[in-house]
Amino acid sequence: MEQLALHISNGVLGGPVAAATAVVAAVGLTLCVQRGRRDLDDRLAPMAGLVAAFIFAVQMLNFPVLPGVSGHLLGGTLAALLVGPWVGALCVSIVLVVQALMFADGGVTALGANITNMALLNTAVAYLLIVVLLRVLPRTPAGLAATAVVAGVVAVVAAALGFVLQYALGGATELTAGGLGSIAAVMTGTHALIGIGEGVITAVTVVTVAKTRPDLVYALRGLRKPDLVESAA
Amino acid sequence: MGAGHHVLHLDADSPVHRLAPEVKVAATVLFTVAVVATPRHVLWAFGLYALLLVVPAVAARVPAGWLGRRVWIEAPFVLLAFALPFAGTGERVDWLGLSLSVDGLYGAFNVLAKGTLGVVASLLLAATTTPRDLIVGLDRLRCPQVFTTIATFMLRYLDVLVGEARRMRVARLSRGDDPRFLWQLRGFAAGIGALFLRAYERGERVYLAMVSRGYDGRMPDGWHGPRAGVRQWAAAALVPLPAVGIAVAAAVLG
Numbered sequence: 001m002e003q004l005a006l007h008i009s010n011g012v013l014g015g016p017v018a019a020a021t022a023v024v025a026a027v028g029l030t031l032c033v034q035r036g037r038r039d040l041d042d043r044l045a046p047m048a049g050l051v052a053a054f055i056f057a058v059q060m061l062n063f064p065v066l067p068g069v070s071g072h073l074l075g076g077t078l079a080a081l082l083v084g085p086w087v088g089a090l091c092v093s094i095v096l097v098v099q100a101l102m103f104a105d106g107g108v109t110a111l112g113a114n115i116t117n118m119a120l121l122n123t124a125v126a127y128l129l130i131v132v133l134l135r136v137l138p139r140t141p142a143g144l145a146a147t148a149v150v151a152g153v154v155a156v157v158a159a160a161l162g163f164v165l166q167y168a169l170g171g172a173t174e175l176t177a178g179g180l181g182s183i184a185a186v187m188t189g190t191h192a193l194i195g196i197g198e199g200v201i202t203a204v205t206v207v208t209v210a211k212t213r214p215d216l217v218y219a220l221r222g223l224r225k226p227d228l229v230e231s232a233a
Numbered sequence: 234m235g236a237g238h239h240v241l242h243l244d245a246d247s248p249v250h251r252l253a254p255e256v257k258v259a260a261t262v263l264f265t266v267a268v269v270a271t272p273r274h275v276l277w278a279f280g281l282y283a284l285l286l287v288v289p290a291v292a293a294r295v296p297a298g299w300l301g302r303r304v305w306i307e308a309p310f311v312l313l314a315f316a317l318p319f320a321g322t323g324e325r326v327d328w329l330g331l332s333l334s335v336d337g338l339y340g341a342f343n344v345l346a347k348g349t350l351g352v353v354a355s356l357l358l359a360a361t362t363t364p365r366d367l368i369v370g371l372d373r374l375r376c377p378q379v380f381t382t383i384a385t386f387m388l389r390y391l392d393v394l395v396g397e398a399r400r401m402r403v404a405r406l407s408r409g410d411d412p413r414f415l416w417q418l419r420g421f422a423a424g425i426g427a428l429f430l431r432a433y434e435r436g437e438r439v440y441l442a443m444v445s446r447g448y449d450g451r452m453p454d455g456w457h458g459p460r461a462g463v464r465q466w467a468a469a470a471l472v473p474l475p476a477v478g479i480a481v482a483a484a485v486l487g
Binding site: 018029033036037040042043045046047048049050052053054056057087090091093094095097098100101108109201204205206207208209212213216 | 258261269351359371377379380382388389390393394427429430432436439440444
């Protein structure tokens, strides 16, 4: 039997927060669909499918953090680097929807919160960092790798803190004895570790792709590419 | 795991399997929302929900043991939930010499009951609907086309990824690599970028072949079964509608 995951499951967050995050997720995804449709050309469509499949596969590796909450690699940084923020957020959302419906993974009613944290927040934070870092750091494979690692760590922790915020606003169940402080500590601690793993995997993948097919890396579009290719040769 | 069959799908033929996917998706979501909206102290409501789930399980001829083994997906969380009555704060009760938090007991019950009912509902959907049909269902429920396009490719490329990973492993083995336990990770990590590229280039060829044969973002309609009629919607409503009734009754009677 394969190992399967649960993200936030049904009944962890209260009704109002579940509904509010569902609205946030719906608005965010609508924006992503509109902007993403423009991005999705013949090169990006198969890439988006592959990124989603890749994220689907790495999210299978996971472990419980709190009752009804699990930790695992998120993939938002990889998605933001390879297909951009709009299509990237869509890829992660698709993974979450299919997991919720087909693999009983993450509650259907917590889907709004899961999408808000892991698809929207994670990808958005990752992309903002990528845009800044790629312009600041040297345009070498090492610079790209450093960008991926830093964006991976920060974006994963941001997604974890998104859950802490939602829980503070309306958790339906007391999850630990220590209250909010200990939840924030557990979530940040485990997700900092997960973030490092995520950053390394993302860096290895993206640097390989950038060396052989720089045209496939969305985040490098518009930047001067020759440096990366030359130093690889 | 394949695009049309996976570990949670029960390949069989039954009235539930034959239902159009869109009605099953809608029924599952509505049922779960009703369950989660129910106040946690109304214990009888959760018993009735469990009874309601027996209807599609029997109609779909899903064996109880098959379902029971897969419900263990949530086992780690069940263990954690058992800690709640001890860790919780507030009013406490004594039970067999143990001092348990009332709030924690309700909390554990809340996570367990809502989690389990949701998992069983999703498992029944997965057992009776292939992933491909699921996406057809989402498409017919007016899901944006960008979304279903990427989802279709995701399911197809999962097979491509698994296949390429297997080929690369065989290639490593045949060149004298002898991976054991954790040391496999090194070879795997070193090859993950190459795996991604190989899978992409295969996927790209397939995609361009599809485009040149007239693919425009949606598979031809004739591929899929007929859309649901009024009778199918009515049949699928047999489970979620009573659930909504129970949720309303539970909220009113409290």
